[in-house]
Amino acid sequence: MFRKFTREDVHSRSKVKSSIQRTLKAKLVKQYPKLEDVINELIPKKGQIELIKCEDKIQLYTVDGEVLFFQKFDELIPSLKLVHKFPGAYPTVQVDRGAIKFVLSGANIMCPGLTSAGADLPPAPGYEKGTIVVINAENKENALAIGELMMSTEEIKSINKGHSIELIHHLGDPLWNFSIE
C-alpha cells in the first residue's frame, strides 16, 4: 500500500475536531480492546489529532507529527510506531528468520514462512481471512510489518502454499520514514 508514497501524495491536512477525536478513539478501542488502558496516554485528551488525506483515499492520523494509525476503508490500521509502543494488543503472527529479509523489502508473506519451526501461528480457531495482523519475527522483540490475511490461519496451516499475508506496512517503507514537520 505504501510502496510508492511521497510527500506529494498528501492532498490535505486538517485538524480533527475534538468530538470526532472522541469517536475515533472509541472506534480504535472497539477494534483493539486492549488499547483501552493506554488510549489516553497515546492520544491525550487535550491532544490534537491531525488528519492527512492522501492519494488513493488513504487517510493518516497523526499525533504530534507521528503517524499513529491510518485507514483506507473503514478499518483503522495501527502504524508500526504505535505497535512498538504498545505491543500485544493486536492479532499477531510470527515468521521465521529466513523471511525477514524479504519482508523488509516489502514482499507478501508466503505460507511456509508462517508454518516452519521458527514461526508461530495462533492455535485454532485462529484469525479470519481479512484480519489485519501484526507480523513478528523469531527471536525479535519488536514487530517488523503489518499485513492483511489473505486466507484464514487455519487455511494457512492446511494449504501451506502460496501467498498468505498481503503486506501493508513494513519497517523502512515510505510510511515508516514519513514525517510531517
Place this chain on the structure above:
Amino acid sequence: MLKNVIYCGVCSYPPEYCEFSGKLKRCKVWLSENHADLFAKLYGAEDNAQEEVEVVTNKLAESSIGEAREEKLEKDLLRIQKKQENREERELAKKLSSKVIIKREARTKKKFIVAISGLEIFDIDMKKLAKTFASKFATGCSVSKNVEKKEEVVIQGDVMDEVEAYIHSLLEEKGLKDVKVETIDAKKKKKPAAEGATKQATK
C-alpha cells in the same frame, strides 16, 4: 504503560533489525556510542573475538531454519551490505565533487536577485529552504526551473553574502564541509563603472 522503543539513528529500524538494513557497520558504531548496554546485548562485548564466535554459534543454535539456510542468509546479508556501502560511497563522492552555485543578477539598476542552484543533490527541501529565506530576509523567494531545467531557489533582493553564510552552515550541519560553494556576481564588471559614476557625481 507505553513502551519506548529505541530506533537506530542510522537506519531508523529497531536495533535488532539493523543486520538487515545493509548499513550494519555504521549501525554498530552508532549503537555502541549511544546505547552501550543494548550493543552488548545484541552483539556481545566489543573487541572480544571469542565471545563474538560464541554469539554467532548461539545464533545458529537458536535459529530454526537450519545451518545451510542460515549461512546463505548471512551471505546474502553481507552482499546487501556491500552493495549498500558501495552505493553510499558513490553518493558521497558525487556530493563532494558537485558544487553549489550562488549567482547574483541585476534586475534593474538597483535591484538584484540571487539564484542558488546545485542544491538538489544534498537532500535539501527546496521549497522549505525558499520559505525560510523568505521569512529570514523578509523578501519574496521561490523555487523555479532555470535554463538547464534544474531547480533553483530565487531570492528577491541583494542578500548574497548572507545566503552564502547560511548555505555554508547548512552544509556543515550535514557533515559536508568540503563542498564547494561558488559565488558568481553577474554585475561585477559594471561595478567599478558605477563607482566611478558616483564619484563623478560627488565632484
